[in-house]
Structure formats: structure tokens, C-alpha cells
Amino acid sequence: PVRRRGGFLAARAIRAGEIDFAIAGGVVRVKDLGSRNGTSAAGIGITDATVPGGAVLSLGHSQLRIDVDTAETLIATSQRTSFGSLVGASAQMREVFSQLEKIAASDATVLIEGETGTGKEGVAEAIHDEGPRVRAPFVVVDCGAIPANLLESELFGHEQGAFTGATERRIGAFEQASGGTIFLDEIGELPSELQPKLLRALEAREIRRVGGRTTIQCDLRIISATNRDLRAEVNKGTFRAD
Numbered sequence: 001p002v003r004r005r006g007g008f009l010a011a012r013a014i015r016a017g018e019i020d021f022a023i024a025g026g027v028v029r030v031k032d033l034g035s036r037n038g039t040s041a042a043g044i045g046i047t048d049a050t051v052p053g054g055a056v057l058s059l060g061h062s063q064l065r066i067d068v069d070t071a072e073t074l075i076a077t078s079q080r081t082s083f084g085s086l087v088g089a090s091a092q093m094r095e096v097f098s099q100l101e102k103i104a105a106s107d108a109t110v111l112i113e114g115e116t117g118t119g120k121e122g123v124a125e126a127i128h129d130e131g132p133r134v135r136a137p138f139v140v141v142d143c144g145a146i147p148a149n150l151l152e153s154e155l156f157g158h159e160q161g162a163f164t165g166a167t168e169r170r171i172g173a174f175e176q177a178s179g180g181t182i183f184l185d186e187i188g189e190l191p192s193e194l195q196p197k198l199l200r201a202l203e204a205r206e207i208r209r210v211g212g213r214t215t216i217q218c219d220l221r222i223i224s225a226t227n228r229d230l231r232a233e234v235n236k237g238t239f240r241a242d
Contacts, residue, residue, distance in 0.1 A: 192240075
């Protein structure tokens with residue numbers, strides 16, 4: 001294990017409100033990313049500054065007190081320097097590998113967050129490859145690259161004659177991945193009208209093809225990824241909280 005001083009500031013979610021925080025020793029760097037109401041401390045406006053522990057920030061009509069815990073915390077790290085296609089020997093990467101080892105061994109539904117190009121699909125593949133479903137299919141669906149009117153059929157399939165052009169039955173990604181893993185990339189792009197149907201698939205692991213009358217059980221693991229802040233999308237009403 002490695003020692004981390006100060007821990008991780010429990011205000012990361014404030015970033016959705018256009019404020020960014022970073023701990024540096026006994027002070028906190030506060031950066032206003034263009035918030036509508038501005039940020040101030042002791043009546044002085046802040047755009048990018050460091051403030052000591054105990055400082056009170058005014059964020060519009062809200063106030064936030066910052067306290068920095070200087071205690072050291074033991075962080076579990078893996079002895080591995082690679083995990084699937086991921087490679088890294090730094091303490092930060094070995095901490096990630098330690099978390100991924102536990103995740104891969106379970107069958108839990110996973111959401112991977114990160115900016116474009118940070119390796120989210122590599123993480124999803126590594127979780128699948130290191131888990132008990134490694135010999136079963138790994139099916140990728142890019143929710144942001146498929147037109148909204150075709151996405152339901154892509155995910156759940158359709159029956160012959162379900163709509164114009166449906167000349168034969170089509171098996172969707174959920175059925176294709178049964179027994180293995182489905183990776184829903186850029187799930188934040190999922191249209192609001194499809195989200196209730198995905199929710200049922202998440203909860204019951206069953207789907208219904210477009211134009212079908214019966215439900216189909218799918219034994220699979222679901223991993224998703226997004227470069228969006230889904231908490232902010234929920235607040236805006238574009239993504240379901242459940």
C-alpha cells in the first residue's frame with residue numbers, strides 16, 4: 001500500500017457547478033470555470049486561487065466551508081503493472097488495478113467515467129478479460145454513433161415486419177452478448193425515450209424485440225461508459241436518475 005496525504009476532497013461533485021478543486025498540501029486550489037454567479041472568499045472574487053483550510057467560499061447563494069484532513073490514509077495497491085491491455089507501474093495505476101481486480105471478480109454493473117481518449121473501452125475490455133465471462137462474447141455498442149431511430153433495434157433486435165425495411169428478424173446486441181458482456185459506450189448519448197427500456201434490461205436482465213410480444217431473458221454483464229457528467233445531466237432532466 002501507499003500513503004496519501006489529505007485524501008480526496010469530497011467536493012468533486014461541485015465541478016458540475018463549474019467549480020474545480022485540487023488539494024496541494026495544507027491548502028486547496030479553487031478554480032472558477034465560468035460559473036454564472038461567481039465564487040468568492042471573504043468578499044473577494046476568485047477565478048484561480050489557493051485558500052487555506054477553514055476558508056468559507058460563497059458560491060452564489062450557497063456557502064461551502066473547506067477543511068483539509070492532514071491525516072495519512074493507506075491506499076490498497078496491486079502488485080501488478082498491467083491489467084488486460086492497461087499498463088502502468090505508478091502508485092496511481094496500481095491503485096486502479098487493485099480496484100479493477102475486485103470489480104472483474106464480481107458480476108456488478110459498471111459505469112466508467114472519463115474524458116474522450118482516457119481508455120474507457122480498454123478498462124471495459126480488461127474487466128471482461130479478467131472476469132469469469134472471458135470465454136463468452138464481448139459486444140460493443142456505441143450509443144453516440146447510431147441514429148436514435150435505429151438504436152432500439154441495435155440494442156434489443158426486431159421481428160420481421162416490425163417497421164418498414166424490417167424484412168427479417170434481427171438479433172440485438174443484448175441477445176448477442178448473452179452469457180458474456182455488453183459494453184454500452186457513450187451511454188450519456190442515449191435518447192430519453194430509450195432510457196426506460198434500458199432500465200428494465202438493467203433491473204430484470206430481460207428485453208423485448210421491437211415488434212415482439214414476448215420477453216427474452218439475457219444472462220449478461222453490463223458495462224457502460226460516458227464522457228459526460230451524468231449527475232449534471234440528471235439535474236438538467238436529460239438523463240433518468242434511476
